[in-house]
Amino acid sequence: MFLHKIKLAGFKSFVDPTTVVLPGNLVGIVGPNGCGKSNVADAVRWVIGETSAKHLRGGSMADVVFNGSTARKPVGQASVEILIDNTGASSGDKRLGGQYAAYDEISIKRRVSRDGQSVYSLNGKRCRRKDVTDVFLGTGLGPRSYAIIEQGMVSRLVEAKPDELREFLEEAAGVSKYKERRRETETRIRHTQENLDRLQDLRDELERQLQYLKRQASLAERYRILKQEERLKRVQLSVLHWRAFSQELSEQDGRVGTQEKVLREQLAEQRRLESLVETQRAQYSAATNEFNDNYRAVLDAGAEIARAEESVRNFRERATQIQKTLRKEEEASIEAKSHLDAEKNSIETLRQTLTDSEPALAESQRIETRTAREHAEAEASMQEWSEAREAIGLKVTDAMQAVQVQEGRILHLRERLANSGERYVRLQKEQDKLDPRGLQQEVQDLTAQLHEQDAVRTRAQSEHESHQSTVQDLRQRIRDIEDAINSARERFQEARGRLSSLQALQQEALGKGDGAVTDWLRENHLIQLPRLAEKLEVAAGWERAVESVLGAKLRAVCVDGLETPVSMLPDLREGSVTLFDVNGNPGKTIESPSPAGNASPSSPMGQGVTGAARLATKVSAPWPMDTLLAGVRVADDLQQALALRPALAPGESIVTPGGEWCGPDWLRVHRGSDPTAGVLPREREIKNLSDVIRTLQAEIDDREAARQTALQTREIAEKKQSASQAGIAEARRIHATLESRLGEQQTRFDEAVRRNQVIARELAELREQRQQARSNLTRMQQDLEEKIALKDRLISQRDAESAKREEHRQRLAANRTRWHEARDNSHRLAIKLASVRAQYDSLTQARTRDQDQVTRLEARCEELRQTLAEMDAPLRGLEIQLDGHRARRQELEAVLSQARQQVEKLDIAIRESDQKRHAIADRTESDRTTLEQMRLARQEILVRRQAIEEQVVAAGHAMATILDDLPSDANEADWEERIGVLERKISRLGTVNLAAVEEHAKQAERKDYLDTQHQDLVDALTTLQEAIRDIDKETRTRFTDTYEKVNIQLGVLFPRLFGGGHAYLELTDSDPLSAGITVMARPPGKRNSTIALLSGGEKALTAVALVFALFELNPAPFCLLDEVDAPLDDANVIRFRDLVRDMSDRIQFVVITHNKNTMEVVNQLVGVTMSEPGVSRLVTVDVDSAAAMAES
Known part of the structure; x- marks a missing residue:
């Protein structure tokens, strides 16, 4: 397995899609500084699962995305994708096995966006980071492994402490997993x-509880007995009450009947009286109607009399009122005439006064x-x-103000x-105290400290992100492990449940539930022997055929000889049992079909159906099965079996996979439930489920161990x-402090x-201002003298004018007095004349009104006299009508008196009858x-009895039953006394825990369970201590071997x-389990004791030697060296390159270098250039091809 291609797109400086082809075992990547060579190593580290931005030379994971340049x-x-050749062409065998063994090429891809979210792909399918790291488990590859060596790793190795160096060796020795297990x-x-301590505490506490519960349980049992007796007595007392209520109910029924008879008699008398009252009320109603008619007639007559009397009274009152009005009008007429005479005299007097006052008023007005x-x-x-x-005063004031203003200006100018002058002196002193150069030096010192702290903070941030990434990876790993554990537990529970069900069915089918037979087998120590069905292995599809042939024999108990079991058969009282002697036919074990074995061994002639295999060939068992399956052939289906039936020899039969079994003259087909049906498939499934x-x-x-x-x-x-995080916080605090400072x-x-610049400007301005102020002061003093002379002249003029003021004031006062006296006299005469005129006009108007009133009063008096004369005749007619109405009313009152007497008599009779009715109703x-x-x-009583x-x-x-059990002399008082005695006994028991009996049983059961758990924990503790010893032994052995090999x-x-x-390597302690490791290096001609005393290049070579020594111990498929030769001189580089070249026969090397010797x-050679600023591109050169071309 070797690295074939690296595809980059948008990764750091490789913005364009770029493919790095690595066709051989020794490839060099070269280019100038800063062109992006190391980005290739970062890409390989990143794609195979690196999550720390610090190890990728970045601040965050988003920093691996191309961040733009001046032109882009x-x-x-x-995204980065690596293609790994898995054909073994270079190493001789495929390094990846398992599910990846079938792939000649493996693709691993990782893509990240600016939000920092990564997406992994394995062979084009999306996967997790864990899936990618699992691919390289055991190969020596990984984001932090020694397969990717950079200068930083070399320096870390050189500067490593003994304990840190030991970790490298433990990783190479595979001891880390043992340490983790330890x-x-x-x-x-x-x-x-x-758990043992807690369990012992629980056992001790439970023992105390059991003793306490035992006492409570005894007390609860005594309470239960007394309470049961009390409840029975209370039931008997209730029955006694029931019997008393029944007797009282009979007596009450008699009393109710008597009372119902009395009530019926009272109701009859009440109805008779009600009928009498109704008759009397009808008579009373008729008499009342007659009385009401007479009463209304009397009322009508009275009304006529009242109306007549009212009319007479109204006429008389009206005449009286008219007479009173006439007298008043006559008196008013006399009084009005006397007013007319008085008003005439007053008018004449006022007219004379007006004639005298008007000339005096005219003279007074002229004087005014x-x-x-x-x-x-x-x-x-x-x-x-x-x-x-x-005007003169204003001029004096203006002159005085001008003098004061000028004096103020002069004073203000002198103060300025x-x-x-004082400010000029202060500014000079302040300028002398300012020290800009010293402050500038302090700023430079603080800036340097801040830059150093920035580096510290960046390192702390990178370290924190690395730890954070590690924690996130571990959390994801724990979640994955827990998901796998839950899934396995679900499958485990499902399989165990299925197994329990199948085992129960199997035991029932094999007859292990037959009580009598099972007891016989247990008593004779045969219960542990297997049943025949448990030892058979049947070819797939032929289970029903074997079950049809063997039938109940599948339940047979497999014994080693029949003599001993037969001797025990007299003890079997009932049931049936089949015994199979496993040694009954020695020397024959059927394992596979034989080409010449088609004839049934039971066939007397050795002949039979040709071409039909024996059923015994479908069955495999630890012992021979010929005696049970002798002469049984097999056919594919029933039609074939029936076709072969005529060719069967005597004693032979043929069976199909479906269980149809036929002989020469018989056929057996079973459809329905069969106790032995499915025994053999079920037994196979039971074994599979157990596995x-x-x-x-x-x-x-x-997985639990991995989770822990x-x-x-x-x-x-x-x-x-x-x-x-605390380091980051401290670095941030220091950084913030430095920034603040x-x-x-x-x-x-x-x-x-x-401030220095401002002071210089102000000093210049102050000098100019003081010169200007001095010239202004001289000019303002001359102006002040002129204003003072003008002020003195104006004050003299003002004093001369003030002397004329008294003359003008006296003349004005004399004129004002004469004018006021004339004006007051005119005003007084005018008021008097106006008053006389008003009285004259008022009297004139009043005399005219009085004359009109006298005329009206005389006319009114004449009208009232005429009205009194016309009212005499109507009044005499009304008096005659009133006498007739009074006589009619006397006649009607006599008739009304007779009707009233009749109504009163009937009313008395009704009240008497009604009183009797009310009495009987009550x-x-x-x-x-x-x-x-x-x-x-x-x-x-009935309800209480019910x-x-x-x-x-x-x-x-x-x-x-209770009534029959009660004594004949039982009474309620005796039973209440007995209940009281029981209550006192129960009360003397005190508080009783009724659940103590059940709780005692539960706690006892729990005590047994805890005792078992305690023993299990003791055994487990012993096992774990032995495991520690085994792990220490294995760790010591593996570490020692690896230490010696390295x-x-x-x-x-x-x-x-x-x-x-x-x-050589040296242990810091005699114990290999805890000793650290130091590197002792002595270059030629030197006797340095430790690697710390070597030069930089010697340290680098020593570290390279140690890394390659580790690499030789557990080599990875490829090794990526990133400028490891940078600190070496030419001679050392030559030795380094020769070593790399020799190792490249077994390992693929990708070397990033600047050195020509390398x-x-x-x-x-793969050249990395940056012709466009910020963008890396590749130039590939095959050195061998180039050399051959140059030679040709």
Whole structure:
């Protein structure tokens, strides 16, 4: 098996589909640095299952996908496929067996997208990563194996600690699986010991519980007996109650009958009285109707009288009201006339007052107009003076403000000059303190530390991803193992169930269930002997034929001689048994058909059917079967058998595969149930199922062991993952701290540079500003002097104008006083005149109204006198009608009195009859209530008696039986006393665990089971300890052998690579099971004690020698070397290449190199170029063909 082709597409720099053809056993891959040579090695490692991005020189699995270049866009997925030649053309035999042995070429492909999800394919079919790794189990190939050697692996080997170096040797020796099994066995021992301890605790606790439960069970039994007796007594007491209720029920029936008779008599009397009351009520109704008619007539007469009286009263009241109104109107007319005279005198007086007041008001108004004009002139003069003085005052204020503003400006400018001077000094001091160069150096130091921490964080991240990938792989592996275990267990349970069913059917069919015969066989120690059917092997298809011929003989017990069993037959009382003497026909064992054996041995003439085989040829057994199958031939079907029947010799018969059996003059065909039917196929299936069960059990055990191993490995990997996660967190914390410090320091540096520049600009600006401020200060002081002179002149003018103010004020006050006096006098006269005019107008209007009122009152009085005269005649007519109505009502009242007396007499009679009816109804209702109560009491007695009957039946007793068993003098009091005694006995028992008996039995059974388990665990612990010793012995042997072989190979390869010297492996301890390994190397002319003292090239050669020594011990089909010769000089490279060339006769080498000496020995060169930036391409050269072409 060797690597034939590598197909890449989108993988790292191989963006275009590329095929690397490897036709020989020594192929070189060359090219300049950075062109993508090592990507070929990464592709092989990746496609066979590598899951750690760190080992692929990436940060994540998505980094293997081409990420674009200056001229190309990124691609979405990457794929790698390797084609492996499995014909054995180079190695002489096929390295892959099992299900892959039939394939001449095996294809393994892996595809990944940018989301990091990988898809594996095996021979074009999608598969799991586990399926891919399983292909290379035992071949030395794997993503982390020594078949792919790179400089990193060499350096790891050189720098490995003794314990780490031991792991390489253990892997080559195959000891790692033993160590894993030993760890698993130790874990099992620990778990078994823990289970033993827990089991012993359970047994001790169970023993204490059993003692306690035994006492409780005894108490529960005593409780059960007393409770059973109590229940019986209670049932008997209930029966006594039933008997008492039955007697009480008979007495109650008599009382109910008597009460029913009394109730019937009361009901008859009640109905008679009700009939009498109805008759009286009819008479009362007629008398009442007559009384009502008379009463309505009296009421009508009264109403007529009331209406007449009302009319008379209304006429009289109206006349009285009219007379009162007439008197009031006459009085009002007299009063109105007197008001007219008074108003006439007042009007004359007011008219004279108006004539006198109007000239005085005109004179006062003229004086007011003149004084108002004089006052206005004085105010105008005062206003002119005020405006003049205010103008001068404003000028003075403006001048003073201008002086103050100028003084403030001068003061502010002087303060600015002082502040700018102080700021100039502060800025100079601040500029002196700034140190940008020192801050820049600190920034550079922190940047270098941050880069170093980035590398540390990247390494920690890669290590964590590697551990994470390992944990995920282990989890998937555990899930796969658990799925396989569950599947195997399901098949195991199904097979075991099927086997149990078949064994039960087989025992029944073979008569092992016959009790008498089985007992006889067991008593005579024959029960363990096999039945005949269990020892027969019948050719496929002929089972029914053998069953038809042998029939019940298949149940026969196979014995070694009949003498002893026959002597025991008198002990067999019933049943039938068949015994088969296995030594009855010695010297003959039928195993296969004989060409000349067609004649039946029982045929007296030795002749019979020709061409028909004997049935005995279809049967194989540990002993001869001729005596049972003698003379029985076989035919393919019934027609053939019947056709051959005439040729049968005496004593011969012929049978078909379907079980039809015929002789010369007879035919037997059985259709239906037969106890022995299917015995032989069932026996074959039982044996097959037993083999399947054993195989499945072994598979389950193996997979359980693998699961435990994977669980332990996962636990270790998870601890490493947690540790790496903590390392990442610490690296991130340190990185964040450095970033923060760098950011702060960079900010401080930037701020210092910026501040230095700002200070320089400000200092220049301050110098210019101070020069300008000084010139401005001189100019502003001159301007201030001019403003002060102007202010003094304006203040003098303002003081002169202020002296005229009192003259203007006095003249304005005198004019204002005269104007106010004239205005008040005019106002007073105007108000008085207006008041007189208003009174005059009001009196005039009132006199006119009073004259109109007098005229209306006189007309009203005349109208009322006329109305009183017209009302006398109607009033006399109404009084006559009223007297007639009163006489009619007296007549009707006499008739109504007679009708009322008749109604009252009938009412009294009805009340008397009704009282009698109510009395008898009350007695009837009382009797009915009493009867109902009696009936309810009877029903209650009946229900309680029925309830007792149901309770007795529910308790599992019969009423008649209990009544017969009760003594004749039994009474309820005695039985209640007996029940009380039983209750006290039960109470004295205290709390009773009724389930103690059953619980004691269960716990005893559990105790036996735990005792058995304890012994099983002790035996298992002994077995595991023996297994530990065996594993240690095997590990010591294999490790020692491998150690010696690798030492020998290292001793051979080291001088070859160095041109002399010697090297060997040395154990750090005397115990091979725990000792570490160190490499002792002494190049020619040197006496170095360890490999650590060698130079870099010597270390690399020593590591190569050790790797090749391991490789020679367990060589893989091919080996991929990635620039292993890089640190070697020319002489060492030549020795290295010669060694590779010699080993290439047995192993396929793919060498990635820069060295020309190495290139000389390869058969074919594959050049990797990068003419397009970021994109790798191949150039292939067959060296032998090129050399031949050059020679020609």
